[in-house]
Amino acid sequence: MLSILDGVPGEAYLAAAVLIPIIGIIPGLLSGKGARSASVAMCAIGCVLGILILPLHALGMEMTAEFPLPSFWGRYTISFGTLESVFASISSIVFLMTVLHQRHSGSVFAERYPAMLCALYAACLLCIGSGTSILLLVSWEAVSMVTFLMADNGDDETPRWRFFTVTHMGGMMIIGAFAYMWYVAGTSDLSQWNGLWESMGPVGSSAVILLLFIGFGTKLGTIPFHAWMPDMYGKSPTHTTVLLTTVCSNVAVLILFKSVLVFVGADGCGQPVALGLCVISAITALWGALLSLIQTDTKRILSYSSMENMGLVTMFLALTVFFHKDVPALAAVSLIAALFHTLNHSVFKALMLMSVDTVEGCTGERSIDRYGGIAKTLPVLSSLALIGVMTMSSIPPMSSFASEWMMLQSLLGTDAIDTAFRVVMPLLIALMGLCGMVVATSYARMYGFIFLGRPRSEGAANPKTPGRLSLGSMAVLAAMCIGMGLAAFPIMDSLEAGASSLIGIDLDYRSGLSGNMDPLVIGLTVVGTAALIYGITRIFSKRTREEDTWGCGGDLDERMQYSSEGFSQPIVRVFHPVLGDRSTLSSGRLYTEFTEPFVKYIYKPVGDAFSYVSVKVRLLQTGNIQHYLGYILIALVAVLLAVRLSC
């Protein structure tokens, strides 16, 4: 490895990467087009600096910085090791593409959107690199707050307040877990936090790990905390959704990994706890997959798909903890799979959300049942979306194929585990297959009904041409979907190096693999073979012509094709006992109704109970001063009695 920058301090560089976006908040808050453009430009400069963290780190630059802020809580430092650099760079690329795409998209934005972009980028970068617990907590809270502000759609306030509530519940759990770790470690310097489980004991560390998983799970959509996700993703401006589901998820997974496996240490967690978390995540993944199949709003399809992907990621993080004692090699495989899948997810999900946003902007339609035939009119856009859909469906040699391959590999060597829990592993393999196919169906449906077939509405028949900048930013992401697949093993090697140096043990994921696969070879062979076949078929007839689709002798109108609801109907029927959908037929059209059971059976009763109690408690508030004096008297007597009795 070239290390021409060996030992060069990167303090000024990092300060610039963080401070430029922070300064960019100021013009973003002003009104006026020039000021806002300046703000966006500063955010973009911050992103470019962020992208370069990885190459500079690889060249040997010291990526640490300290902010000279006086504080009771300790110092404010950031430092980027290999793993943090990889996460920072890929997240920055996604962020930059989102910012570029946002410039020319048709979506309506709140006034201060550029300022919030700057704030979110700075917060994410600080959170990824944070070297002290106080900085981590502050920046994590900032991420939540800014995304809440960015979700303002000027219309329906419920989704974002629901997000606010759930994410702060999670935030409280995270703060609780960190406060306890802080207390045990005795310092806020995160580099000193390593293997705290020894001082926390098995119960304490299991509890902390549980809190962390659930706390970050609220952001990643773990059941039953996913209730905010579909509405929030579906109704916020698309670019808020993109950043929330990609960059923020990257940050959440990275911090979750660091706090569970580095700060607490995997040894601290009991296997039953890890398995429990794994099962919850598995159910999350399956639930997300099944629900994405029945949505008609494209952004909701993608939001449930995020739930599925993040369910898989947390499942494999939990499995890493589970495998840790018995088979370290498998733990390494599942850890690298989870981290790599997180990065892949951020790229393909950003690409898909942007394609959907572009389609919305070009056609002016939102429902999947109003599109169709866009592949014919906008071939470039549809090709980019096709790459995204293929990546989401894990088609070889795309990037997520490699990470899912790794996931399955980590489940296959599990007969080495010496506990009864290993009988769960076949179920997890089945789950991987089921989830994979259900989401593939869902994405085939999404692509098929947006881009293929014949147009179902006027807007879809004559779409506007998308801007070059938005297509360009999507093309970068599409290239990354393929590139990260072809270069899967080098990327995973660097993830392994980063994770090893953080945990302090030498991970070796290659020794845990029981098969041999190279996406590069597969990709080249399939494409090469296809080209060869093309060459051979050229010998035969070459003439082709175009005709209308066969319509059994009649002309087909735009309604005479399969509908997206009909497409998913057979699977919905098979999974009817789980989904509990209700179909009604009225005026020749089939309507499928669906209620989220988690909302119906958990959130609704709990909310109702709170309302009921609140109404009852309100009876105390009579407004009469003598009653209040009476309450004080009763409270005083009760306290005095308690003190007297306890002494």
Add this chain to the structure above:
Amino acid sequence: MLTEIAVEIVQALMLIVAAPLLAGIVSKTKARMQGRSGASILQPYRDLRRLMSKDSVYSRSGSWFMRVIPFLCLASMVVLACLTPFILTGTVLGDYGDLIMVVYMFSMFRFCMVLGGLEGGSVFGGMGSSREMMMSVLIEPSLLLSISTLAVLTDAGTSMSGISYAISSSGLAMVGPALILASISFMVTMLAENARVPFDNPATHLELTMVHEAMVLEYSGRGLAMMELGSMIRLMVFSAMLSSMFLPWGISHDTEPLSLLVSVVVTVAKILAISIGLAAVESAMTKSRLFKTPNLLTISFALSLLALITLYIL
């Protein structure tokens, strides 16, 4: 080394070239069992040649991707044919024959075909795609589980050649509930994945029953030929996987001429037996209702789950 590569290339060519023959044998046997004389076993070759020499007609609604799909589908199956051990548990190309990758290649084939079904915007295509996806949702877990059973049983990892080698060289030591259950599950999966009775009827063009045929309805000429050939190779690859991984006895481990000869004879016999079995199943059963097929697939799923669980418990 060189002879090994040569033999592996020859076995790949055998798989590809013999694929239409397998389809021909199955339909001939089926016809005989039903008391018809049936078309010649070479009929699929003639069909392919006829299609290849015809002009192609594409749907006006279809995009550029529709024209690429046949190439991708056929290419993915040709690549799989090169990686599947058939008469030799080779280690040169076979080293890349990873089972999980194979499952994902089948998904790729299916995914492309399903998108192709949606391209034309016809009701048939949509219906076929929809039904195909429903079945594949149920097929995929049992396919993954039955091959995982082999990987765990043999401890040879996920390499097809390795598994084939491990089972065939250990005599009957590995025959047990796990292998038997996994084989049965794999056979059911094979029927479903290749659109055979009782899941689909390859001979019908009645819209109520179509699955696979509905998806390729919009193809013609060489596009259709490639899709058909791709499906035939897929059946052949499945048969080869069944014969050389679940019942691998007789497969050659080296390039000695005698053992290769034995292997060729035994393998051809196994493939013939599989095709006759396939024809027998198709003659004895009727195509089941679409919403009855999940029951059968769930049974296959339960069997493969049991297969793997027995390995973990016993």
